[in-house]
Amino acid sequence: MATIQSHSSHDAHADLHEEHAHHESFITKYIFTTDHKMIAKQFLVTGLLWAFVGGLLSMFFRLQLGFPEMSQEWLRPLLGDWINSSGKIDPNFYLALVTMHGTIMVFFVLTAGLSGTFSNFLIPLQIGARDMASGFMNMLSYWFFFLSSVIMFCSLFVETGPAGVGWTVYPPLSALEESIPGAALGMTLWLTSMSLFIISQLLGGVNYIATVINMRTRGLSFAKLPLTIWAFFLTAVLGLLAFPVLFAAALLLIFDRSFGTSFYLSEIYLNGEALPHVGGSPLLYQHLFWFLGHPEVYIVLLPALGITSEIIATNSRKPIFGYRAMIGSLLGISVLSFVVWAHHMFVSGMSPFLGSVFMFLTLIIAVPSGVKVFNYLTTLWRGNIVFTPAMLFSIGLVSLFISGGITGIFLGNSAIDVYLHDTYFVVAHFHLVMGAASFFGMMAGVYHWFPKMFGRMMDNKLGYLHFWLTFVGVYMVFFPLHYIGIAGFPRHYYTWTNFEAFSGFTDLHAFVTVAALITFSSQLIFAFNFFYSMWFGRRATANPWRSNTLEWTTPVEPGHGNWPGEIPTVYRWPYDYSKPGAIEDYIPQNIPYSMTPGSNLPHENELVDREKDDDAIIIDESETDTTK
């Protein structure tokens, strides 16, 4: 510990010198930067741009689903020949749209945009480190992501269209170019892009893990870590274990596509020709994919849960209820998320016995998820709640997490899933629990940490408007899909008019489309608020939300190295809100117990003596003011 400490204070000096010695050029400051805060902003802006693209794509196919009779001729300037001669979206392009929408949202927005932004921004700031373990690897992580983004974006414009085989890209459809145009060049680009994306994730993940383990400031044990950091840490571990498996799956798929191997292919007759492949198994791919795929949904969700734990505690002015249970449930979810993947394959033809095992494990994972919800509720109970926009989004997240998680209980039950699999019920389930909930976590995080990122405040009123439109909108878009799903409507259908059984609900589909258009448009309020406040927002104070964690002990706009002087030492857990006997309703983590005699609990008084022994403690005067 001591060595690390002296090491980092040494770094601080070095950094200060550096800033004086030579001015950073535009390129090293904004582009090829190794500063974790700037890299976080790069991830954030890229993620938001992707969210816009992903959202826009969904508007196109929602129009088709909601108003199948309407002419889409007016989209021709944008979509060109993908609007066919009768003024409709081409069915192949429809599939490409849903595929790209899913890929973009899951990987580029909610994985890179969410973890990339907040793990990068908050890990060093909340654990009291000057930067990531390796700033260079961190920079590489962003640039691999950038490259992967560029390739994925270009694939939107190739002649045969982008990948169009569903975001899970099951072979043989994805392996055989002749099966669908979306399995041609677009698919190659998809695989290339995803491979680079995985590299980016691994570089980032190694860094997050190393930083959290090695670079915590003095006094900050794992048992005093904010829940955000616990969540980011476990997310990185999940990613590190799961993404290589996707890489393997993608690699074998690349072989099958380009080098004539038969890992996933067997006994296929396509386009008047019996292909030579024998002995491969399409199920192998599904097992590999979902071995990543299920942890992936938690990679998307856990950071959002970490962010909201922090925000809900801060704005309820109450300690998070059951801090240890929260960590326990995060751990439980992380471990269990690796042993439930085959619940996506109940009707894939795999052994029914496996189905029973995975049904059992899947329903068990609902238990720690439930614990989290109950802990959130108890945190709100008898709080003194300040509704900042971040808090609104956090409460919204809890609601969406409940509503979407509950339907997991239907789907996890293999018997029920037989009917519901690949219907709109699944679409409702994962959009609420993963899509909307994580998106809300991301928005909450942006509103909450914007002052620390840009030194200015976002406008609250616009934030409220944005929240209410989005919250109501998201429910209006995704809740009705449950009914459509219970009626058995299959996913990935261009239109249902061929079927008598699925000919109803045209009014509900139109309603959903209108709601989606409104929800999408209301994100413009956010875009305006975000960019306007970045330059013209009100100046922030160092700790505008009266929060306890270390990032709020930095200057308004922390420079390179985060703290101008010594890194603060941590004495207490991050959730001393409204502690009886305290002068203010919060006590930051860097305030020693010796300074808060009025509010110490008996076992904390014992710690006071030990604090005194430690002569290296330096207390920043301005910080202690808050408790006077």
Added chain:
Amino acid sequence: MFGVLIAIGVIILLAILMLLYRVYTLVSVARGTDKIRVSASNKVNAVLFLVFLIGCSGLFFWYSFDAFDNYQQPVAAAHADDYESLFWATMWVSVAAFMLTNIALFYFAFRYQYREDRKALFYPDNTKLEIAWTIIPAIVLVSLVFGGFKVWNQMTEAAPEEAEVIEIMGYQFAWEVRYPGADRKLGEYDYRFISPENPMGLIVEDPATKDDFIPLEIHLPKGVPVEIKIRARDVIHSVSLPHFRQKMDAVPGMPTRMWFIPTKTTAEMREELNDPDFNYELACQQICGRGHFSMRKIVVVDEPADYEKWKREQEPWLEPGDQEPSEGEIDTNIRTQEAVDAAGTETERVEAATTTTQQ
């Protein structure tokens, strides 16, 4: 020209909005409202949560009851009663949990909104509570799992000996169905023999193939276990029979199967629903390419006697004494296939299907 005007209009509008917004922020700074800890909006947000809760619960219950007949697909399989009771048991448990937690969430948000004169309760943990809300959901979930085991085993166990065996093959973008004929044995197949003349790749030399027939419609007998052997020719498809609450992927290179007992004939169901046009349908439920949404086939459930009669009327795929089917026959097969598909749909549906699939 018009476009330019619109663009200018939009820009002016945006500029005005920007200006208004700027004025509003300046005013709030001047009035000092941005300084106080909690503005009046806090109360508004708290109330809105309550309004949201009440409004959405109302919508939820109203629509769930009002639209019940629309989202409840009729059932016609022996295991479907167990399936339905499991589904609705899960539903009631879920709705209870869903309502209680959401009510608590929004009510707490409303009730404990910020008040200057109140301090939040410092309440960091309670082990008993944590244990309670770990154990109780676990028990509820495990009991649902056991309900699930029962139905799942019933649905996936081996089909009874006496089951009628038929075969369904999915390909881009239709289904082919084969019956074993009088010998009750399906002939062998090999994907390398597939050709336009032999779409299922049957081995002509196999004596069991002789009486196999490949009809245009699927017929099933009521009250008799039916086992469906499933395969795919090109990519993965999924045999979905929503009214029979069954589904199974069709995987190239890996034959799969499912079985169930139909309990209502098509005629009975038409009567029950008071819908003379009702048909059981087979749909593809795994994304398989452009025509995924058009992979429909009609399923007819007959009284056993009618079923036997229908079977006797079918011609074997191989003409008796003839090793290859004649060219002409295939032609008519294809044409009648289209006719049957069309017969089951209204004309506008056919139009929709043809404009969309044939582009």
